Amino acid sequence: MNKFKYYFVLLLAGLAIVSCNKKDDDEVVVVPLRDYAVQYKADNDSIEKYLKTNYITVTENYDVTIAKIPAGGTQTSIWDQQEYPLRIRPVSSRGVDYKVYYLSFREGVGERPCNFDEITVSYTGTFLDNKQFDSSYGVERNFNLDIYVTAPIIDGWPEIMPQFRVGTRNATGTDGSFTYDGYGAGVMFLPSGLAYYGNPPAGIPQYAPLVFSFKLLALKRSDLEYNASTQTKVGDGVPSYLEDLNGDGYLYDPRDTARYPTLSDDKIEDTDKDGIPDFLDFDDDGDGYTTRFELTKPTDQIGWGTLDGTSFYFGIRNYYPWDPMTDDTNTPNVDETEPRGIPRRPTGKLKDENATESIDNPRSFVPEDYTAPGRLRIHLDKTYPYQKK
Known part of the structure:
Protein backbone atom coordinates (compact mmCIF):
# COMPACT_ATOMS: atom_id res chain seq x y z
CA MET A 1 0.00 0.00 0.00
CA ASN A 2 1.50 3.34 -1.01
CA LYS A 3 1.59 6.22 1.42
CA PHE A 4 -1.24 8.13 -0.32
CA LYS A 5 -3.64 5.24 -0.07
CA TYR A 6 -2.54 4.68 3.52
CA TYR A 7 -3.15 8.30 4.50
CA PHE A 8 -6.57 8.10 2.86
CA VAL A 9 -7.37 5.10 5.06
CA LEU A 10 -6.21 7.03 8.12
CA LEU A 11 -8.44 9.94 7.07
CA LEU A 12 -11.43 7.62 6.90
CA ALA A 13 -10.49 6.19 10.28
CA GLY A 14 -10.28 9.72 11.66
CA LEU A 15 -13.69 10.55 10.32
CA ALA A 16 -14.98 7.40 11.97
CA ILE A 17 -14.02 8.48 15.48
CA VAL A 18 -17.14 10.55 15.88
CA SER A 19 -20.83 9.99 15.28
CA CYS A 20 -23.40 12.71 14.88
CA ASN A 21 -26.76 13.17 16.53
CA LYS A 22 -29.14 15.84 15.36
CA LYS A 23 -30.22 18.05 18.26
CA ASP A 24 -32.71 20.07 16.21
CA ASP A 25 -33.17 21.09 12.61
CA ASP A 26 -30.16 23.38 12.64
CA GLU A 27 -27.65 21.95 15.10
CA VAL A 28 -25.63 18.74 14.98
CA VAL A 29 -24.13 17.43 18.20
CA VAL A 30 -20.87 15.53 17.82
CA VAL A 31 -20.77 12.45 20.07
CA PRO A 32 -17.28 10.94 20.56
CA LEU A 33 -16.95 7.22 20.18
CA ARG A 34 -16.85 5.23 23.37
CA ARG A 221 -5.32 -15.45 -3.18
CA SER A 222 -4.44 -11.76 -3.08
CA ASP A 223 -1.33 -9.88 -4.23
CA LEU A 224 -1.76 -6.43 -2.76
CA GLU A 225 1.02 -4.07 -3.82
CA TYR A 226 -0.63 -0.88 -5.06
CA ASN A 227 0.53 1.40 -7.87
CA ALA A 228 -0.14 5.04 -7.00
CA SER A 229 0.29 6.45 -10.50
CA THR A 230 -2.28 4.12 -12.07
CA GLN A 231 -4.45 3.78 -8.93
CA THR A 232 -4.50 0.02 -9.37
CA LYS A 233 -3.53 -3.06 -7.41
CA VAL A 234 -0.77 -4.68 -9.45
CA GLY A 235 1.04 -6.91 -6.96
CA ASP A 236 4.70 -7.86 -6.92
CA GLY A 237 4.35 -11.40 -8.23
CA VAL A 238 4.31 -13.06 -4.80
CA PRO A 239 0.82 -13.76 -3.39
CA SER A 240 0.32 -12.12 -0.01
CA TYR A 241 -0.03 -15.40 1.88
CA LEU A 242 3.49 -16.37 0.77
CA GLU A 243 4.80 -13.11 2.22
CA ASP A 244 3.61 -14.33 5.61
CA LEU A 245 7.14 -15.40 6.53
CA ASN A 246 6.31 -16.92 9.90
CA GLY A 247 3.44 -18.89 8.35
CA ASP A 248 0.84 -18.05 10.97
CA GLY A 249 -1.75 -16.86 8.42
CA TYR A 250 -1.71 -13.22 9.52
CA LEU A 251 -0.23 -10.05 7.99
CA TYR A 252 -0.20 -6.62 9.61
CA ASP A 253 0.80 -3.13 8.51
CA PRO A 254 2.84 -1.43 11.27
CA ARG A 255 2.11 1.99 9.73
CA ASP A 256 -1.50 1.63 10.89
CA THR A 257 -0.72 2.84 14.38
CA ALA A 258 -4.38 3.68 15.07
CA ARG A 259 -5.37 0.03 14.80
CA TYR A 260 -2.03 -1.48 15.88
CA PRO A 261 -0.38 0.89 18.38
CA THR A 262 1.65 -1.89 20.02
CA LEU A 263 2.32 -4.34 17.18
CA SER A 264 5.03 -6.76 18.31
CA ASP A 265 8.12 -7.39 16.16
CA ASP A 266 7.19 -11.03 15.55
CA LYS A 267 4.04 -9.86 13.73
CA ILE A 268 5.89 -7.43 11.42
CA GLU A 269 7.17 -9.20 8.30
CA ASP A 270 9.40 -6.57 6.75
CA THR A 271 12.57 -8.05 5.26
CA ASP A 272 14.37 -4.78 4.54
CA LYS A 273 13.12 -3.00 7.68
CA ASP A 274 11.97 0.03 5.69
CA GLY A 275 8.66 0.26 7.54
CA ILE A 276 6.66 -1.23 4.66
CA PRO A 277 5.68 -4.87 5.24
CA ASP A 278 6.64 -7.28 2.47
CA PHE A 279 3.04 -7.89 1.43
CA LEU A 280 2.75 -4.19 0.48
CA ASP A 281 6.36 -3.59 -0.64
CA PHE A 282 7.46 -3.64 -4.28
CA ASP A 283 11.10 -4.22 -3.26
CA ASP A 284 11.02 -6.67 -0.37
CA ASP A 285 14.74 -6.81 0.33
CA GLY A 286 15.53 -3.16 -0.43
CA ASP A 287 18.32 -3.93 -2.90
CA GLY A 288 17.05 -1.51 -5.53
CA TYR A 289 15.55 -4.23 -7.72
CA THR A 290 11.80 -4.75 -7.59
CA THR A 291 10.56 -8.11 -6.43
CA ARG A 292 8.82 -8.66 -9.75
CA PHE A 293 12.09 -8.01 -11.61
CA GLU A 294 13.85 -10.58 -9.45
CA LEU A 295 11.11 -13.16 -10.09
CA THR A 296 11.27 -12.74 -13.88
CA LYS A 297 12.64 -15.71 -15.80
CA PRO A 298 15.39 -15.21 -18.40
CA THR A 299 13.75 -14.89 -21.81
CA ASP A 300 15.36 -18.13 -23.01
CA GLN A 301 13.93 -20.08 -20.08
CA ILE A 302 10.23 -19.99 -20.92
CA GLY A 303 8.58 -23.04 -22.44
CA TRP A 304 10.78 -25.56 -24.18
CA GLY A 305 14.49 -24.80 -24.37
CA THR A 306 17.90 -26.29 -23.88
CA LEU A 307 19.69 -26.90 -20.59
CA ASP A 308 23.25 -28.28 -20.56
CA GLY A 309 22.81 -29.32 -24.16
CA THR A 310 19.61 -31.23 -23.50
CA SER A 311 16.00 -30.35 -24.31
CA PHE A 312 14.30 -29.03 -21.16
CA TYR A 313 10.83 -27.77 -20.27
CA PHE A 314 11.12 -24.56 -18.22
CA GLY A 315 7.37 -24.00 -17.84
CA ILE A 316 5.11 -21.49 -19.59
CA ARG A 317 5.06 -18.73 -16.96
CA ASN A 318 7.05 -15.54 -17.35
CA TYR A 319 7.77 -15.53 -13.62
CA TYR A 320 9.08 -18.14 -11.24
CA PRO A 321 6.42 -19.61 -8.97
CA TRP A 322 7.22 -19.77 -5.26
CA ASP A 323 8.08 -23.47 -5.55
CA PRO A 324 8.04 -25.98 -8.41
CA MET A 325 4.53 -26.81 -9.64
CA THR A 326 2.98 -29.95 -11.09
CA ASP A 327 0.49 -30.09 -13.94
CA ASP A 328 -3.16 -29.42 -13.14
CA THR A 329 -5.10 -32.50 -14.22
CA ASN A 330 -8.29 -30.42 -14.48
CA THR A 331 -6.88 -28.56 -17.53
CA PRO A 332 -5.82 -31.31 -19.95
CA ASN A 333 -5.02 -28.89 -22.77
CA VAL A 334 -2.47 -26.88 -20.79
CA ASP A 335 0.68 -28.10 -19.04
CA GLU A 336 1.16 -25.96 -15.93
CA THR A 337 4.29 -27.81 -14.83
CA GLU A 338 6.96 -25.47 -13.47
CA PRO A 339 10.08 -27.49 -12.56
CA ARG A 340 11.73 -24.51 -10.87
CA GLY A 341 10.67 -22.20 -8.08
CA ILE A 342 12.12 -18.82 -7.11
CA PRO A 343 15.87 -19.47 -6.82
CA ARG A 344 18.29 -18.57 -4.10
CA ARG A 345 21.57 -16.77 -4.82
CA PRO A 346 23.49 -19.11 -7.17
CA THR A 347 25.83 -21.59 -5.52
CA GLY A 348 27.44 -23.25 -8.56
CA LYS A 349 30.86 -22.75 -10.06
CA LEU A 350 32.33 -19.30 -10.56
CA LYS A 351 32.78 -18.08 -14.10
CA ASP A 352 36.48 -17.79 -13.23
CA GLU A 353 37.40 -20.04 -10.31
CA ASN A 354 40.60 -18.06 -9.80
CA ALA A 355 38.81 -14.74 -9.21
CA THR A 356 36.51 -13.40 -6.50
CA GLU A 357 32.75 -13.70 -6.93
CA SER A 358 31.32 -10.44 -8.28
CA ILE A 359 28.93 -9.00 -10.82
CA ASP A 360 31.58 -9.69 -13.48
CA ASN A 361 32.43 -13.13 -12.09
CA PRO A 362 29.12 -14.67 -11.03
CA ARG A 363 28.40 -18.18 -9.87
CA SER A 364 26.20 -20.41 -11.99
CA PHE A 365 22.83 -21.69 -10.85
CA VAL A 366 22.55 -25.39 -10.01
CA PRO A 367 19.26 -27.37 -9.86
CA GLU A 368 19.13 -27.24 -6.05
CA ASP A 369 19.12 -23.44 -6.15
CA TYR A 370 15.56 -23.62 -7.50
CA THR A 371 14.22 -26.37 -5.25
CA ALA A 372 16.09 -26.59 -1.91
CA PRO A 373 13.70 -26.41 1.06
CA GLY A 374 14.23 -23.38 3.24
CA ARG A 375 16.36 -21.55 0.68
CA LEU A 376 16.61 -17.76 0.94
CA ARG A 377 14.89 -16.73 -2.27
CA ILE A 378 16.61 -13.98 -4.23
CA HIS A 379 13.83 -11.42 -3.79
CA LEU A 380 14.48 -11.60 -0.04
CA ASP A 381 18.29 -11.62 -0.36
CA LYS A 382 19.82 -8.14 -0.46
CA THR A 383 23.14 -9.56 -1.71
CA TYR A 384 21.63 -10.59 -5.05
CA PRO A 385 21.54 -9.45 -7.83
CA TYR A 386 25.23 -8.71 -7.53
CA GLN A 387 25.97 -5.11 -6.69
CA LYS A 388 28.02 -3.00 -9.03
CA LYS A 389 31.59 -2.24 -8.03
Whole structure:
Protein backbone atom coordinates (compact mmCIF):
# COMPACT_ATOMS: atom_id res chain seq x y z
CA MET A 1 0.00 0.00 0.00
CA ASN A 2 1.50 3.34 -1.01
CA LYS A 3 1.59 6.22 1.42
CA PHE A 4 -1.24 8.13 -0.32
CA LYS A 5 -3.64 5.24 -0.07
CA TYR A 6 -2.54 4.68 3.52
CA TYR A 7 -3.15 8.30 4.50
CA PHE A 8 -6.57 8.10 2.86
CA VAL A 9 -7.37 5.10 5.06
CA LEU A 10 -6.21 7.03 8.12
CA LEU A 11 -8.44 9.94 7.07
CA LEU A 12 -11.43 7.62 6.90
CA ALA A 13 -10.49 6.19 10.28
CA GLY A 14 -10.28 9.72 11.66
CA LEU A 15 -13.69 10.55 10.32
CA ALA A 16 -14.98 7.40 11.97
CA ILE A 17 -14.02 8.48 15.48
CA VAL A 18 -17.14 10.55 15.88
CA SER A 19 -20.83 9.99 15.28
CA CYS A 20 -23.40 12.71 14.88
CA ASN A 21 -26.76 13.17 16.53
CA LYS A 22 -29.14 15.84 15.36
CA LYS A 23 -30.22 18.05 18.26
CA ASP A 24 -32.71 20.07 16.21
CA ASP A 25 -33.17 21.09 12.61
CA ASP A 26 -30.16 23.38 12.64
CA GLU A 27 -27.65 21.95 15.10
CA VAL A 28 -25.63 18.74 14.98
CA VAL A 29 -24.13 17.43 18.20
CA VAL A 30 -20.87 15.53 17.82
CA VAL A 31 -20.77 12.45 20.07
CA PRO A 32 -17.28 10.94 20.56
CA LEU A 33 -16.95 7.22 20.18
CA ARG A 34 -16.85 5.23 23.37
CA ASP A 35 -13.54 4.12 24.83
CA TYR A 36 -12.59 0.81 23.20
CA ALA A 37 -11.32 -0.81 26.40
CA VAL A 38 -14.41 0.14 28.42
CA GLN A 39 -16.72 -1.04 25.65
CA TYR A 40 -14.86 -4.33 25.32
CA LYS A 41 -15.36 -5.11 29.00
CA ALA A 42 -19.12 -4.61 28.59
CA ASP A 43 -19.17 -6.61 25.34
CA ASN A 44 -17.19 -9.49 26.81
CA ASP A 45 -19.53 -9.68 29.80
CA SER A 46 -22.50 -9.79 27.44
CA ILE A 47 -20.92 -12.44 25.20
CA GLU A 48 -19.97 -14.68 28.11
CA LYS A 49 -23.48 -14.36 29.55
CA TYR A 50 -24.87 -15.26 26.12
CA LEU A 51 -22.62 -18.32 25.87
CA LYS A 52 -23.77 -19.49 29.31
CA THR A 53 -27.50 -19.01 28.69
CA ASN A 54 -27.88 -20.29 25.11
CA TYR A 55 -27.47 -23.70 23.51
CA ILE A 56 -26.51 -24.74 20.01
CA THR A 57 -27.88 -27.27 17.54
CA VAL A 58 -25.74 -28.35 14.59
CA THR A 59 -26.98 -30.48 11.68
CA GLU A 60 -24.85 -32.98 9.78
CA ASN A 61 -24.36 -30.29 7.13
CA TYR A 62 -23.21 -27.81 9.80
CA ASP A 63 -26.30 -25.65 9.65
CA VAL A 64 -26.55 -23.92 13.02
CA THR A 65 -29.38 -22.91 15.33
CA ILE A 66 -28.74 -21.04 18.58
CA ALA A 67 -31.53 -20.60 21.11
CA LYS A 68 -31.94 -19.38 24.68
CA ILE A 69 -32.21 -22.08 27.33
CA PRO A 70 -35.76 -21.77 28.68
CA ALA A 71 -36.53 -21.58 32.38
CA GLY A 72 -36.10 -25.08 33.78
CA GLY A 73 -34.54 -26.26 30.52
CA THR A 74 -31.99 -29.07 30.56
CA GLN A 75 -30.05 -28.08 27.44
CA THR A 76 -26.30 -27.73 27.87
CA SER A 77 -25.06 -24.21 27.27
CA ILE A 78 -22.59 -23.30 24.56
CA TRP A 79 -20.17 -22.49 27.37
CA ASP A 80 -20.45 -25.92 29.02
CA GLN A 81 -20.98 -28.24 26.04
CA GLN A 82 -17.93 -30.30 25.08
CA GLU A 83 -18.76 -31.59 21.61
CA TYR A 84 -17.40 -28.37 20.14
CA PRO A 85 -15.27 -26.80 22.90
CA LEU A 86 -15.06 -23.02 22.88
CA ARG A 87 -11.85 -21.67 21.43
CA ILE A 88 -10.21 -18.30 21.91
CA ARG A 89 -8.34 -16.21 19.36
CA PRO A 90 -6.27 -13.44 21.05
CA VAL A 91 -6.48 -10.21 19.02
CA SER A 92 -4.75 -6.91 19.79
CA SER A 93 -6.50 -3.92 18.25
CA ARG A 94 -6.66 -0.22 19.11
CA GLY A 95 -4.83 -0.77 22.38
CA VAL A 96 -7.18 -3.53 23.56
CA ASP A 97 -6.25 -7.20 24.04
CA TYR A 98 -9.37 -9.01 22.92
CA LYS A 99 -10.15 -12.66 23.37
CA VAL A 100 -12.49 -13.70 20.60
CA TYR A 101 -14.59 -16.78 21.31
CA TYR A 102 -15.37 -19.11 18.43
CA LEU A 103 -16.50 -22.66 17.73
CA SER A 104 -15.00 -25.00 15.17
CA PHE A 105 -17.37 -27.69 13.92
CA ARG A 106 -14.94 -28.76 11.22
CA GLU A 107 -11.57 -27.26 10.35
CA GLY A 108 -11.84 -28.09 6.64
CA VAL A 109 -9.64 -30.06 4.28
CA GLY A 110 -8.12 -27.48 1.91
CA GLU A 111 -5.92 -24.42 2.17
CA ARG A 112 -6.17 -21.78 4.86
CA PRO A 113 -6.84 -18.19 3.80
CA CYS A 114 -4.59 -15.47 5.09
CA ASN A 115 -6.23 -12.40 6.59
CA PHE A 116 -6.01 -10.44 3.32
CA ASP A 117 -7.34 -13.05 0.91
CA GLU A 118 -10.77 -13.14 -0.71
CA ILE A 119 -13.05 -15.94 0.42
CA THR A 120 -16.28 -17.62 -0.63
CA VAL A 121 -18.63 -18.33 2.28
CA SER A 122 -22.19 -18.94 3.25
CA TYR A 123 -23.11 -17.32 6.54
CA THR A 124 -25.75 -15.99 8.90
CA GLY A 125 -25.36 -13.04 11.27
CA THR A 126 -27.38 -12.62 14.47
CA PHE A 127 -27.46 -10.39 17.54
CA LEU A 128 -27.11 -11.67 21.10
CA ASP A 129 -30.90 -11.96 21.26
CA ASN A 130 -30.62 -14.45 18.34
CA LYS A 131 -32.45 -12.16 15.94
CA GLN A 132 -31.06 -12.43 12.43
CA PHE A 133 -29.75 -9.28 10.75
CA ASP A 134 -28.05 -10.79 7.69
CA SER A 135 -27.71 -14.07 5.84
CA SER A 136 -26.57 -15.53 2.55
CA TYR A 137 -29.45 -18.03 2.91
CA GLY A 138 -27.22 -20.98 2.11
CA VAL A 139 -25.89 -19.41 -1.09
CA GLU A 140 -22.17 -18.77 -1.40
CA ARG A 141 -21.04 -15.15 -1.31
CA ASN A 142 -17.64 -13.62 -1.97
CA PHE A 143 -16.06 -11.60 0.81
CA ASN A 144 -12.78 -9.68 0.84
CA LEU A 145 -10.91 -10.03 4.14
CA ASP A 146 -8.79 -6.95 3.38
CA ILE A 147 -9.80 -4.53 6.15
CA TYR A 148 -8.62 -1.58 4.04
CA VAL A 149 -11.09 -2.16 1.20
CA THR A 150 -14.04 -3.80 2.98
CA ALA A 151 -16.71 -1.28 3.95
CA PRO A 152 -18.16 -1.01 6.47
CA ILE A 153 -15.00 -2.29 8.15
CA ILE A 154 -15.34 -5.39 10.33
CA ASP A 155 -12.05 -6.65 11.77
CA GLY A 156 -13.22 -9.92 13.29
CA TRP A 157 -13.63 -11.99 10.14
CA PRO A 158 -9.99 -11.74 8.98
CA GLU A 159 -8.88 -12.73 12.48
CA ILE A 160 -11.00 -15.89 12.63
CA MET A 161 -11.11 -17.20 9.04
CA PRO A 162 -7.40 -18.22 8.92
CA GLN A 163 -8.19 -20.71 11.68
CA PHE A 164 -10.20 -22.71 9.12
CA ARG A 165 -9.62 -24.33 5.74
CA VAL A 166 -11.63 -24.27 2.53
CA GLY A 167 -13.35 -27.27 1.03
CA THR A 168 -13.23 -28.97 -2.36
CA ARG A 169 -15.43 -27.85 -5.22
CA ASN A 170 -17.43 -30.32 -7.30
CA ALA A 171 -19.20 -29.53 -10.57
CA THR A 172 -22.84 -30.58 -10.64
CA GLY A 173 -25.17 -30.88 -13.60
CA THR A 174 -24.86 -29.00 -16.88
CA ASP A 175 -25.70 -25.52 -15.60
CA GLY A 176 -22.21 -24.80 -14.29
CA SER A 177 -23.26 -24.94 -10.63
CA PHE A 178 -20.99 -26.28 -7.91
CA THR A 179 -21.23 -27.99 -4.57
CA TYR A 180 -18.58 -28.06 -1.86
CA ASP A 181 -17.33 -30.83 0.39
CA GLY A 182 -14.96 -30.78 3.32
CA TYR A 183 -15.36 -27.06 3.99
CA GLY A 184 -14.53 -25.46 7.31
CA ALA A 185 -17.51 -24.52 9.47
CA GLY A 186 -17.93 -22.68 12.73
CA VAL A 187 -19.33 -19.74 14.66
CA MET A 188 -17.57 -16.56 15.81
CA PHE A 189 -18.75 -14.29 18.62
CA LEU A 190 -17.44 -10.80 17.95
CA PRO A 191 -17.20 -7.93 20.43
CA SER A 192 -18.28 -4.66 18.84
CA GLY A 193 -14.70 -3.36 18.65
CA LEU A 194 -14.02 -6.09 16.09
CA ALA A 195 -17.41 -5.63 14.42
CA TYR A 196 -19.00 -2.34 13.33
CA TYR A 197 -18.49 -0.50 16.64
CA GLY A 198 -19.94 3.04 16.50
CA ASN A 199 -20.45 3.19 12.72
CA PRO A 200 -22.62 0.24 11.69
CA PRO A 201 -24.65 -0.11 8.51
CA ALA A 202 -28.42 0.39 8.60
CA GLY A 203 -30.24 -2.12 10.75
CA ILE A 204 -27.40 -2.77 13.21
CA PRO A 205 -27.21 -0.77 16.46
CA GLN A 206 -24.04 0.98 17.54
CA TYR A 207 -21.75 -1.08 19.77
CA ALA A 208 -23.53 -4.34 19.04
CA PRO A 209 -21.64 -7.62 19.57
CA LEU A 210 -22.37 -9.91 16.63
CA VAL A 211 -22.57 -13.66 16.06
CA PHE A 212 -21.70 -15.19 12.68
CA SER A 213 -22.15 -18.84 11.75
CA PHE A 214 -20.32 -19.69 8.54
CA LYS A 215 -19.08 -22.26 6.07
CA LEU A 216 -15.73 -21.46 4.45
CA LEU A 217 -16.05 -22.83 0.92
CA ALA A 218 -13.26 -21.44 -1.25
CA LEU A 219 -10.67 -18.69 -1.52
CA LYS A 220 -8.87 -16.46 -3.99
CA ARG A 221 -5.32 -15.45 -3.18
CA SER A 222 -4.44 -11.76 -3.08
CA ASP A 223 -1.33 -9.88 -4.23
CA LEU A 224 -1.76 -6.43 -2.76
CA GLU A 225 1.02 -4.07 -3.82
CA TYR A 226 -0.63 -0.88 -5.06
CA ASN A 227 0.53 1.40 -7.87
CA ALA A 228 -0.14 5.04 -7.00
CA SER A 229 0.29 6.45 -10.50
CA THR A 230 -2.28 4.12 -12.07
CA GLN A 231 -4.45 3.78 -8.93
CA THR A 232 -4.50 0.02 -9.37
CA LYS A 233 -3.53 -3.06 -7.41
CA VAL A 234 -0.77 -4.68 -9.45
CA GLY A 235 1.04 -6.91 -6.96
CA ASP A 236 4.70 -7.86 -6.92
CA GLY A 237 4.35 -11.40 -8.23
CA VAL A 238 4.31 -13.06 -4.80
CA PRO A 239 0.82 -13.76 -3.39
CA SER A 240 0.32 -12.12 -0.01
CA TYR A 241 -0.03 -15.40 1.88
CA LEU A 242 3.49 -16.37 0.77
CA GLU A 243 4.80 -13.11 2.22
CA ASP A 244 3.61 -14.33 5.61
CA LEU A 245 7.14 -15.40 6.53
CA ASN A 246 6.31 -16.92 9.90
CA GLY A 247 3.44 -18.89 8.35
CA ASP A 248 0.84 -18.05 10.97
CA GLY A 249 -1.75 -16.86 8.42
CA TYR A 250 -1.71 -13.22 9.52
CA LEU A 251 -0.23 -10.05 7.99
CA TYR A 252 -0.20 -6.62 9.61
CA ASP A 253 0.80 -3.13 8.51
CA PRO A 254 2.84 -1.43 11.27
CA ARG A 255 2.11 1.99 9.73
CA ASP A 256 -1.50 1.63 10.89
CA THR A 257 -0.72 2.84 14.38
CA ALA A 258 -4.38 3.68 15.07
CA ARG A 259 -5.37 0.03 14.80
CA TYR A 260 -2.03 -1.48 15.88
CA PRO A 261 -0.38 0.89 18.38
CA THR A 262 1.65 -1.89 20.02
CA LEU A 263 2.32 -4.34 17.18
CA SER A 264 5.03 -6.76 18.31
CA ASP A 265 8.12 -7.39 16.16
CA ASP A 266 7.19 -11.03 15.55
CA LYS A 267 4.04 -9.86 13.73
CA ILE A 268 5.89 -7.43 11.42
CA GLU A 269 7.17 -9.20 8.30
CA ASP A 270 9.40 -6.57 6.75
CA THR A 271 12.57 -8.05 5.26
CA ASP A 272 14.37 -4.78 4.54
CA LYS A 273 13.12 -3.00 7.68
CA ASP A 274 11.97 0.03 5.69
CA GLY A 275 8.66 0.26 7.54
CA ILE A 276 6.66 -1.23 4.66
CA PRO A 277 5.68 -4.87 5.24
CA ASP A 278 6.64 -7.28 2.47
CA PHE A 279 3.04 -7.89 1.43
CA LEU A 280 2.75 -4.19 0.48
CA ASP A 281 6.36 -3.59 -0.64
CA PHE A 282 7.46 -3.64 -4.28
CA ASP A 283 11.10 -4.22 -3.26
CA ASP A 284 11.02 -6.67 -0.37
CA ASP A 285 14.74 -6.81 0.33
CA GLY A 286 15.53 -3.16 -0.43
CA ASP A 287 18.32 -3.93 -2.90
CA GLY A 288 17.05 -1.51 -5.53
CA TYR A 289 15.55 -4.23 -7.72
CA THR A 290 11.80 -4.75 -7.59
CA THR A 291 10.56 -8.11 -6.43
CA ARG A 292 8.82 -8.66 -9.75
CA PHE A 293 12.09 -8.01 -11.61
CA GLU A 294 13.85 -10.58 -9.45
CA LEU A 295 11.11 -13.16 -10.09
CA THR A 296 11.27 -12.74 -13.88
CA LYS A 297 12.64 -15.71 -15.80
CA PRO A 298 15.39 -15.21 -18.40
CA THR A 299 13.75 -14.89 -21.81
CA ASP A 300 15.36 -18.13 -23.01
CA GLN A 301 13.93 -20.08 -20.08
CA ILE A 302 10.23 -19.99 -20.92
CA GLY A 303 8.58 -23.04 -22.44
CA TRP A 304 10.78 -25.56 -24.18
CA GLY A 305 14.49 -24.80 -24.37
CA THR A 306 17.90 -26.29 -23.88
CA LEU A 307 19.69 -26.90 -20.59
CA ASP A 308 23.25 -28.28 -20.56
CA GLY A 309 22.81 -29.32 -24.16
CA THR A 310 19.61 -31.23 -23.50
CA SER A 311 16.00 -30.35 -24.31
CA PHE A 312 14.30 -29.03 -21.16
CA TYR A 313 10.83 -27.77 -20.27
CA PHE A 314 11.12 -24.56 -18.22
CA GLY A 315 7.37 -24.00 -17.84
CA ILE A 316 5.11 -21.49 -19.59
CA ARG A 317 5.06 -18.73 -16.96
CA ASN A 318 7.05 -15.54 -17.35
CA TYR A 319 7.77 -15.53 -13.62
CA TYR A 320 9.08 -18.14 -11.24
CA PRO A 321 6.42 -19.61 -8.97
CA TRP A 322 7.22 -19.77 -5.26
CA ASP A 323 8.08 -23.47 -5.55
CA PRO A 324 8.04 -25.98 -8.41
CA MET A 325 4.53 -26.81 -9.64
CA THR A 326 2.98 -29.95 -11.09
CA ASP A 327 0.49 -30.09 -13.94
CA ASP A 328 -3.16 -29.42 -13.14
CA THR A 329 -5.10 -32.50 -14.22
CA ASN A 330 -8.29 -30.42 -14.48
CA THR A 331 -6.88 -28.56 -17.53
CA PRO A 332 -5.82 -31.31 -19.95
CA ASN A 333 -5.02 -28.89 -22.77
CA VAL A 334 -2.47 -26.88 -20.79
CA ASP A 335 0.68 -28.10 -19.04
CA GLU A 336 1.16 -25.96 -15.93
CA THR A 337 4.29 -27.81 -14.83
CA GLU A 338 6.96 -25.47 -13.47
CA PRO A 339 10.08 -27.49 -12.56
CA ARG A 340 11.73 -24.51 -10.87
CA GLY A 341 10.67 -22.20 -8.08
CA ILE A 342 12.12 -18.82 -7.11
CA PRO A 343 15.87 -19.47 -6.82
CA ARG A 344 18.29 -18.57 -4.10
CA ARG A 345 21.57 -16.77 -4.82
CA PRO A 346 23.49 -19.11 -7.17
CA THR A 347 25.83 -21.59 -5.52
CA GLY A 348 27.44 -23.25 -8.56
CA LYS A 349 30.86 -22.75 -10.06
CA LEU A 350 32.33 -19.30 -10.56
CA LYS A 351 32.78 -18.08 -14.10
CA ASP A 352 36.48 -17.79 -13.23
CA GLU A 353 37.40 -20.04 -10.31
CA ASN A 354 40.60 -18.06 -9.80
CA ALA A 355 38.81 -14.74 -9.21
CA THR A 356 36.51 -13.40 -6.50
CA GLU A 357 32.75 -13.70 -6.93
CA SER A 358 31.32 -10.44 -8.28
CA ILE A 359 28.93 -9.00 -10.82
CA ASP A 360 31.58 -9.69 -13.48
CA ASN A 361 32.43 -13.13 -12.09
CA PRO A 362 29.12 -14.67 -11.03
CA ARG A 363 28.40 -18.18 -9.87
CA SER A 364 26.20 -20.41 -11.99
CA PHE A 365 22.83 -21.69 -10.85
CA VAL A 366 22.55 -25.39 -10.01
CA PRO A 367 19.26 -27.37 -9.86
CA GLU A 368 19.13 -27.24 -6.05
CA ASP A 369 19.12 -23.44 -6.15
CA TYR A 370 15.56 -23.62 -7.50
CA THR A 371 14.22 -26.37 -5.25
CA ALA A 372 16.09 -26.59 -1.91
CA PRO A 373 13.70 -26.41 1.06
CA GLY A 374 14.23 -23.38 3.24
CA ARG A 375 16.36 -21.55 0.68
CA LEU A 376 16.61 -17.76 0.94
CA ARG A 377 14.89 -16.73 -2.27
CA ILE A 378 16.61 -13.98 -4.23
CA HIS A 379 13.83 -11.42 -3.79
CA LEU A 380 14.48 -11.60 -0.04
CA ASP A 381 18.29 -11.62 -0.36
CA LYS A 382 19.82 -8.14 -0.46
CA THR A 383 23.14 -9.56 -1.71
CA TYR A 384 21.63 -10.59 -5.05
CA PRO A 385 21.54 -9.45 -7.83
CA TYR A 386 25.23 -8.71 -7.53
CA GLN A 387 25.97 -5.11 -6.69
CA LYS A 388 28.02 -3.00 -9.03
CA LYS A 389 31.59 -2.24 -8.03
